[in-house]
Amino acid sequence: MIVLEKRPQPSRGWSYAAPVLAVVLTMVVGGILFAALGKNPVTVIRTIFLDPLFSEFAWFYRPQLLIKGAPLVLIAIGLSFGFRAGIWNIGAEGQYIIGALCGAGVGLAFYPMETRLVFPLMILAGAFGGWVWAMIPGVLKVKFGTNEILVSLMLVYVAESLLAAMALGPMKNPEGMGFPGSRNLAQYPSAANLELFAGTGMHWGVVFALIAVIFAYIALAKHTFGFHVRLAGQAPRAARFAGVNPGRLILICMGLSGALAGMAGLFEVAGPAGQVTIDFNVGYGFTAIIVAFLGRLHPVGILLAGGLMALTYIGGGIAQSNLGLPAAAISLLQGMLLFFLLAVDVLTHYRVRFAARKVA
Amino acid sequence: MTETLLALEGLTKAYPGVVANRNVSFSIGRGEIHALLGENGAGKSTLVKTIYGLVKPDSGSMILNGATFAPADPGAARRAGVAMVFQHFSLFDAMTVAENIVLGMDIPPSPRAIAGEVKRVSHLYGLPLDPDRIVGDLSAGERQRVEIIRCLLQDPKLLIMDEPTSVLTPQEVDILFTTLRKLSAEGTAILYISHKLGEIAALCDTATVLRQGQVVGTCDPRQTAPREMAELMVGTVLQSPVRATRPEGPILLALRSLTAPAPQQFGTALKGIDLIVRGGEVVGIGGVAGNGQDELVAALSGEMSVDDGMVLLADVPVGRAPVNARRAAGLLCGPEERLGHAAAPDMTLTENALMTGVARKELANHGFLRWPAARDFAKEIIAAFDVRTPGPENTARSLSGGNLQKFVIGREIMQDPKVLVVNQPTWGVDAAAAAAIRQALLTLADQGVAVVVISQDLDELMEVSDRFCALTDGRLSPSRPARGLTVDEIGMMLGGAHDLEAPHLGASGSTDERLASHMKQDTRP
Numbered sequence: 001m002i003v004l005e006k007r008p009q010p011s012r013g014w015s016y017a018a019p020v021l022a023v024v025l026t027m028v029v030g031g032i033l034f035a036a037l038g039k040n041p042v043t044v045i046r047t048i049f050l051d052p053l054f055s056e057f058a059w060f061y062r063p064q065l066l067i068k069g070a071p072l073v074l075i076a077i078g079l080s081f082g083f084r085a086g087i088w089n090i091g092a093e094g095q096y097i098i099g100a101l102c103g104a105g106v107g108l109a110f111y112p113m114e115t116r117l118v119f120p121l122m123i124l125a126g127a128f129g130g131w132v133w134a135m136i137p138g139v140l141k142v143k144f145g146t147n148e149i150l151v152s153l154m155l156v157y158v159a160e161s162l163l164a165a166m167a168l169g170p171m172k173n174p175e176g177m178g179f180p181g182s183r184n185l186a187q188y189p190s191a192a193n194l195e196l197f198a199g200t201g202m203h204w205g206v207v208f209a210l211i212a213v214i215f216a217y218i219a220l221a222k223h224t225f226g227f228h229v230r231l232a233g234q235a236p237r238a239a240r241f242a243g244v245n246p247g248r249l250i251l252i253c254m255g256l257s258g259a260l261a262g263m264a265g266l267f268e269v270a271g272p273a274g275q276v277t278i279d280f281n282v283g284y285g286f287t288a289i290i291v292a293f294l295g296r297l298h299p300v301g302i303l304l305a306g307g308l309m310a311l312t313y314i315g316g317g318i319a320q321s322n323l324g325l326p327a328a329a330i331s332l333l334q335g336m337l338l339f340f341l342l343a344v345d346v347l348t349h350y351r352v353r354f355a356a357r358k359v360a
Numbered sequence: 361m362t363e364t365l366l367a368l369e370g371l372t373k374a375y376p377g378v379v380a381n382r383n384v385s386f387s388i389g390r391g392e393i394h395a396l397l398g399e400n401g402a403g404k405s406t407l408v409k410t411i412y413g414l415v416k417p418d419s420g421s422m423i424l425n426g427a428t429f430a431p432a433d434p435g436a437a438r439r440a441g442v443a444m445v446f447q448h449f450s451l452f453d454a455m456t457v458a459e460n461i462v463l464g465m466d467i468p469p470s471p472r473a474i475a476g477e478v479k480r481v482s483h484l485y486g487l488p489l490d491p492d493r494i495v496g497d498l499s500a501g502e503r504q505r506v507e508i509i510r511c512l513l514q515d516p517k518l519l520i521m522d523e524p525t526s527v528l529t530p531q532e533v534d535i536l537f538t539t540l541r542k543l544s545a546e547g548t549a550i551l552y553i554s555h556k557l558g559e560i561a562a563l564c565d566t567a568t569v570l571r572q573g574q575v576v577g578t579c580d581p582r583q584t585a586p587r588e589m590a591e592l593m594v595g596t597v598l599q600s601p602v603r604a605t606r607p608e609g610p611i612l613l614a615l616r617s618l619t620a621p622a623p624q625q626f627g628t629a630l631k632g633i634d635l636i637v638r639g640g641e642v643v644g645i646g647g648v649a650g651n652g653q654d655e656l657v658a659a660l661s662g663e664m665s666v667d668d669g670m671v672l673l674a675d676v677p678v679g680r681a682p683v684n685a686r687r688a689a690g691l692l693c694g695p696e697e698r699l700g701h702a703a704a705p706d707m708t709l710t711e712n713a714l715m716t717g718v719a720r721k722e723l724a725n726h727g728f729l730r731w732p733a734a735r736d737f738a739k740e741i742i743a744a745f746d747v748r749t750p751g752p753e754n755t756a757r758s759l760s761g762g763n764l765q766k767f768v769i770g771r772e773i774m775q776d777p778k779v780l781v782v783n784q785p786t787w788g789v790d791a792a793a794a795a796a797i798r799q800a801l802l803t804l805a806d807q808g809v810a811v812v813v814i815s816q817d818l819d820e821l822m823e824v825s826d827r828f829c830a831l832t833d834g835r836l837s838p839s840r841p842a843r844g845l846t847v848d849e850i851g852m853m854l855g856g857a858h859d860l861e862a863p864h865l866g867a868s869g870s871t872d873e874r875l876a877s878h879m880k881q882d883t884r885p
Contacts, residue, residue: 009758222728231711234706235700235703237697238715243662243683
C-alpha cells in the first residue's frame with residue numbers, strides 16, 4: 001500500500017526537482033502519444049525540444065525564442081503575484097488584447113508624425129489598457145464579492161469581440177484596400193518595436209520582461225509588499241492580522257498583472273505582429289498561466305519556464321510543418337506539462353512510503 | 361477494586377518517527393471511573409483510539425470481560441460494549457436530536473420510535489433533552505448530551521469520554537458529573553480523559569498517568585495532591601506563577617459601549633461592551649467560546665474596524681486605526697488560533713516574527729525588509745521563551761502546539777506592549793508551557809502593562825487575573841475582583857446573570873446607569 005505522509009517542511013530538493021521531472025514525464029507520455037499517432041517518438045521529441053536550438057536552421061529559430069518567450073514571461077510575472085496571494089486572474093489574454101488595442105490606438109492616432117515620444121506613450125497606453133481591463137474583475141470582486149476567475153475569463157471573449165470590431169472598423173488601414181487589419185506599426189518608425197540588435201530577436205518587450213523579473217525578485221524577497229502577497233496566499237487570516245488590507249491587495253495584484261499583460265500586448269502589436277488583426281492574439285495570456293506555475297511562481301523559475309514554453313511553441317511549429325503533427329498535439333503537450341507538474345508537486349509536500357498492510 | 365472489565369497488556373503503537381504508546385498496561389474495573397492523564401502528545405488519544413477500534417496496536421493485547429478483545433473497527437467495539445464521546449462533536453446542525461441519534465446507530469429504528477427512548481434515558485440520567493429540537497439551536501453542553509445519550513442507548517459497559525468539560529460552564533459540569541456517578545453506580549465503567557486535575561480529583565477513582573507514551577504512574581486522585589499528579593504528568597517540578605501586588609497604574613485601555621455587528625454569518629455581534637483596564641493589572645474575561653471572543657479580539661487588534669471612540673488606548677481613540685497603527689501605539693494582540701491566524705503555518709519563524717514585529721521592532725526600512733534584524737528578533741524570542749526548535753529557519757507548522765504558542769505570545773511580549781490582549785493563551789498547550797506563558801503574562805503586568813486574558817479555562821483565569829468579567833452572547837458583565845470569587849458566582853456570571861451586585865438595575869436600566877455602576881466597580885478601593 002502506498003502511503004502519503006505530510007512532510008513537516010516542504011522539501012527543498014523536490015521543489016527544484018519537480019519541474020525537471022515533470023518535463024521528463026511529459027516527454028515520455030508525449031512520446032507514447034506521438035507513437036500512437038504513428039510518428040517516431042524520438043524524432044518528434046527531438047524536433048520539438050532540440051531542433052529549435054541546435055539544428056542547422058537554429059539561427060532562424062533562436063531569435064524566435066526571445067520573441068515568443070518575452071510576452072509569456074512578462075505576463076506570467078504579473079500573474080505570479082496574484083496567484084501567490086490567491087487572486088486568480090485567468091483573463092490575462094483579454095488584458096493583453098486591450099493593452100495592444102490601446103497602445104496601437106495611440107500609435108495610429110499619431111501617424112504619420114515622427115517623434116520619439118510616440119513609443120513611450122504607446123507603452124503607457126498599453127499598460128493602462130490592460131490595467132483597466134483587469135480592474136473590472138478586481139473592483140467587482142472587492143465591491144460585490146464576484147468571482148474574479150469567471151469575470152476575468154468572460155472579459156477575454158468581450159476583448160476578442162472588441163479586437164475584431166476594431167480590426168474591421170475604426171482601426172482598419174485606410175490604405176489597406178479593404179483588407180481587415182490596421183496599418184503596420186512595424187513600418188512606422190516612431191511606433192515600431194524593432195529588434196534592438198539585428199538578428200537577435202531582442203526587442204523592447206524582452207528588455208521589459210527582464211526588468212520585470214528583477215523587480216519581481218526584489219519585491220518578493222526583500223519588500224513588505226512581496227511578504228504580504230505570500231502571507232495572504234498562505235494564511236489569509238494571518239495576513240489580516242499582519243495588517244494586510246485584502247481589498248487593496250486584490251486591486252494591486254489584479255492591476256499589476258493587467259498592466260504587464262497590456263504591455264506585453266503592446267510590444268507584440270508594435271513589433272512581431274505589426275498590426276491589429278482579427279486573430280492577433282494567439283493564447284499567450286493562457287499559456288502564461290502554465291508558465292507561472294511551471295516556474296513555481298518564482299521570478300527566475302518563470303524566466304526559465306517561459307523559455308521552455310517558447311521552445312514548445314517553436315518546436316511544435318516545426319513538428320507541424322516538417323512531420324505533419326496536428327496542432328492540437330502541441331497544445332496537449334503543453335497541457336500535459338502543467339498536469340504533470342501539479343502531480344509531481346505532491347512529492348514536495350508529502351513523502352511516499354510503501355508500507356505493507358499490517359495484519360491486525 | 362471490583363472485578364476487572366478491561367485489561368490492557370503491553371500495548372505498543374509506533375508511528376514513523378514517534379512511539380505513541382510504549383508497553384502500556386493497566387486495567388479498568390467494572391463501574392470504575394478511571395482517569396487517563398497526560399500532556400498533549402502523551403499518547404492518550406492513540407490509546408483510546410486503540411480501545412475504540414480506530415487504531416490497531418503493533419503489539420500487545422486487550423481483554424474485555426475475560427475474552428480477547430481486538431476490535432477491527434468502531435462498530436465491533438460498540439457491539440462489544442465500548443462507547444466513546446469525542447471532544448469534537450459529530451452532529452448535523454440542521455437535523456433534530458432524534459434524527460442525529462438515529463444516524464449514529466448500527467441498526468437504526470425510526471426517529472419517532474427513538475424519541476420516547478431518548479426522553480426516558482435523558483430523564484433517567486438527569487440530562488434534560490428534547491428529542492425534537494434542532495441541534496443547531498443547542499448549546500455546547502446540550503450537544504454533548506446528545507452524544508452521551510447516543511452512547512447510553514447502546515447500553516455500554518465502558519464509556520470513554522475525551523476532554524468532556526472543555527466546552528461546559530461550571531453548572532453544566534456539575535450535571536455531567538452527577539450523570540457519570542450514576543452510571544458508575546450502575547456498573548458502567550468510565551474512562552475519563554482530561555488534564556484538569558481538579559475535576560479528576562472530584563470525580564475519578566483511579567488515575568493512570570501517561571508520559572511520552574508510557575505509563576509513569578497510577579494513583580488515587582482523591583488521595584494525591586494535584587501538584588504531585590501534575591509533576592508526574594510533566595516529569596519536572598512545576599513553577600506556579602508568582603503574583604506580586606502591583607501599584608495601580610493609569611487607565612491604558614478603555615472600551616466604551618463597544619458595539620459591532622457580527623462579521624460573518626455564524627459570528628457574534630458585540631453589544632455595548634464597557635471595560636477599563638489599568639496598567640499593571642490583569643483582567644480575565646471568561647466565557648464559553650463563540651460568545652464574542654474572536655470578535656472582541658478583532659475589534660481590539662484592528663482587524664475589525666469600529667467607531668473611533670469605542671476603543672481608547674491611553675485616552676487616544678483608535679477604534680478606526682488599522683492593525684499596524686495600533687501596534688505602533690502599543691496595543692498588541694494574540695489571537696486564539698495559532699496556525700493560520702497568529703502564525704502562518706508554512707512560513708519560517710523568522711517570517712512569523714516579522715509578521716507582527718515589523719512596526720515596533722523596526723524590521724523594515726522604507727518598505728524594504730531587514731531580514732537579519734527579523735532573524736535576530738526570532739532568535740531572541742526563541743531564547744527568551746525557551747521555544748524548542750532547531751532554529752528560526754524552521755516553519756511554524758513544524759513546532760508542537762506548546763512551543764508555537766510560546767513563540768507567538770513571546771513575539772508580542774518581546775515588543776514591549778502597553779496593552780496586551782490574549783485569547784486562549786494556553787489552549788491545547790502542555791502544562792509546563794502553560795505555566796511559562798502565565799508567568800510571562802504576570803511578569804508583564806508587574807512591569808506596568810495592562811493585560812487582558814480571554815479564556816475558557818476558569819482555573820487559568822483565577823490564577824492570573826486581578827479582575828474577572830464574563831462574556832456571554834456578545835455582552836460583557838461588569839468586572840468583579842477575582843480574589844474570593846466562588847465557582848457558583850462565576851457560573852452565574854457566565855450564565856448571563858450580569859448584574860449580580862446591582863440587582864435593582866434590570867435589563868431596562870439605561871446604558872449610563874450601567875456604565876456608572878461599572879465604573880464604580882472598576883475603581884478599586
